[in-house]
Every structure is written in structure tokens, then in C-alpha cells.
Amino acid sequence: MLSRLQDYFSTHLAPGVDPDPEHGINLAAAALLIEVARADVAVDEAEARCIEDLLVATLGLGRDEVGDLVELARAEIDEGASLHQFTHLINQHYDIAAKRRFMEQLWRVAWSDGRLHHYEEHLLRRLAELLHLRHHEFMKAKHAVIEDDRSGA
Numbered sequence: 001m002l003s004r005l006q007d008y009f010s011t012h013l014a015p016g017v018d019p020d021p022e023h024g025i026n027l028a029a030a031a032l033l034i035e036v037a038r039a040d041v042a043v044d045e046a047e048a049r050c051i052e053d054l055l056v057a058t059l060g061l062g063r064d065e066v067g068d069l070v071e072l073a074r075a076e077i078d079e080g081a082s083l084h085q086f087t088h089l090i091n092q093h094y095d096i097a098a099k100r101r102f103m104e105q106l107w108r109v110a111w112s113d114g115r116l117h118h119y120e121e122h123l124l125r126r127l128a129e130l131l132h133l134r135h136h137e138f139m140k141a142k143h144a145v146i147e148d149d150r151s152g153a
Contacts, residue, residue, distance in 0.1 A: 040117035
């Protein structure tokens with residue numbers, strides 16, 4: 001694990017290296033999804049599987065690459081990276097439609113265990129603000145996820 005982290009940082013984030021923005025954006029997205037899963041203190045199997053499935057589906061990466069990305073994102077979070085760093089990257093590279101879809105993904109992680117903890121909802125509200133989404137966009141994403149779940153979609 002440590003050698004993979006060192007390789008990643010030396011390849012993508014070393015001084016004088018022009019970082020690949022796609023890696024940073026993917027890392028930011030993964031970190032925010034993980035933060036939502038951690039908001040209720042325990043990441044259960046449904047949340048972890050949901051994060052992996054979302055990243056595979058949206059980033060076009062294989063399961064092994066997504067596993068590495070999730071490990072890197074967890075390490076970034078554990079090192080104290082802030083929500084602002086991650087949302088700043090998302091804001092720089094996502095248009096409003098992409099941010100709306102991403103908010104829906106964040107809600108999918110929170111709802112993946114079939115319940116919504118108030119800490120998760122609080123974090124999601126904060127992320128919506130940091131992503132410059134309006135309240136109705138925040139609520140639309142929430143309702144879409146819950147309705148999809150109830151309809152079996």
C-alpha cells in the first residue's frame with residue numbers, strides 16, 4: 001500500500017510534474033463519496049459496494065483500478081485533506097449538469113444501506129453548498145434516489 005501511494009504521488013503530484021487533472025478529479029470524487037459513507041461513523045458493506053459500483057460505472061475504470069483509487073482517497077482523507085480541496089476540483093472541472101449527477105451519486109451512497117442518518121444529510125447539504133447547487137437541486141437528487149430505490153430501479 002505504501003509503495004503504491006508513493007508511486008502515485010511521485011508520478012502525479014511531484015514538484016515539477018504537470019499533474020494529470022483526471023487523476024485529481026477522480027480522487028476528489030472518490031474521496032467525497034467515501035466521506036458521505038463515513039458520515040454516520042460506520043461504512044457498511046452496502047455503502048462500500050455502492051461506491052465501487054458508482055466509480056466503475058462513471059469513471060470507466062476496472063475494479064482493480066477503482067480499488068486503488070479508493071485506497072488513495074482514504075489515505076488523502078486520513079491525511080487531513082479538506083472537503084474544500086475536493087469540491088474546488090469538482091467545481092473547476094464539472095459543469096452544472098455533472099455536479100447535479102454527482103450530487104445524486106452522493107445521495108446513492110448515503111441511501112445505499114436503506115436509511116439516512118442525520119449526519120449524512122448534514123454533510124450532503126454542506127457539499128451541495130460547496131458545489132454551488134441550489135436547494136431544489138439538492139432535494140431533487142435526494143428524491144430521485146429514494147424513488148429509484150422504492151421502484152426497484
